[in-house]
Amino acid sequence: MKKYLVIIFLFGIQIVSPSQIDTAALKSIKGITDKMIEIISGDIGAERNWDEYRNLFLPTAQKASIRISKNGKTSVRVMNLEEFIRYSGPLYARDGFEEYSIGLTVNEYNGIAVVFQSYYCRNLLGTYEKRGINSYQLVHMDDRWWIANTLFTAEDPENLIPDKFLDEKNKNTSKGR
Numbered sequence: 179m180k181k182y183l184v185i186i187f188l189f190g191i192q193i194v195s196p197s198q199i200d201t202a203a204l205k206s207i208k209g210i211t212d213k214m215i216e217i218i219s220g221d222i223g224a225e226r227n228w229d230e231y232r233n234l235f236l237p238t239a240q241k242a243s244i245r246i247s248k249n250g251k252t253s254v255r256v257m258n259l260e261e262f263i264r265y266s267g268p269l270y271a272r273d274g275f276e277e278y279s280i281g282l283t284v285n286e287y288n289g290i291a292v293v294f295q296s297y298y299c300r301n302l303l304g305t306y307e308k309r310g311i312n313s314y315q316l317v318h319m320d321d322r323w324w325i326a327n328t329l330f331t332a333e334d335p336e337n338l339i340p341d342k343f344l345d346e347k348n349k350n351t352s353k354g355r
Contacts, residue, residue: 200230204322207284210234211295211314214325215277218266222274222302228263235259235325236317244331274302280309281344291316291323296343297330308332309339 203209217231242256257265269275281296293314300307310332317324333339341349 201322204234204324207286207291207293207316207323208282210316210323210325211282211293211312212279214328215279215295215297215299215312218270219276219278220270220274223271224274225271226267228267231263232259239325240327242327242329244329246331246334246337273306276300276302279345280348281339283343289318291318294343296339296345296348298348311339311343 200213203213214231214234217226217234220226238258240256240258241262242254245253245255247253277297277299279295280298281294283294285292291314293312293316295312295314296309297312298309310330313329315326315328317326
């Protein structure tokens with residue numbers, strides 16, 4: 179009987195361990211924005227912790243991306259979290275992905291924050307590399323920050339990230355500057 183209890187106990191630990199959520203990151207604006215890009219980053223073949231990712235967002239959150247085509251036309255793609263995970267999740271695992279912050283600008287008042295997080299990202303196949311800005315709307319409640327929505331766009335030769343949105347070490351590093 180003791181052997182079975184030990185096996186059940188160990189099996190229970192294995193089930194719980196992968197879904198542990200890093201709640202310390204949710205206490206600060208920098209923590210939650212960095213956590214979002216940390217979760218989507220990973221090696222080729224590595225599955226992302228989508229439960230931890232979902233825990234960053236309000237249930238009704240949306241993710242939107244703006245793209246400007248070569249002919250100057252703007253398009254916007256809007257997804258809820260589940261659509262984003264279904265669309266992007268397999269790509270991140272297949273190609274590997276790395277993203278990190280190269281600047282953070284925060285405007286905060288009375289439990290809300292609007293944040294620009296400049297980023298550098300690339301896939302690990304070497305076929306994709308970009309810089310851009312993630313824009314977050316955040317809400318502080320229940321002693322933590324929640325992502326209400328995100329909107330992101332990539333830098334292009336005509337629209338370089340302004341230095342005011344970059345960390346000191348990343349200023350004036352855009353191509354063409």
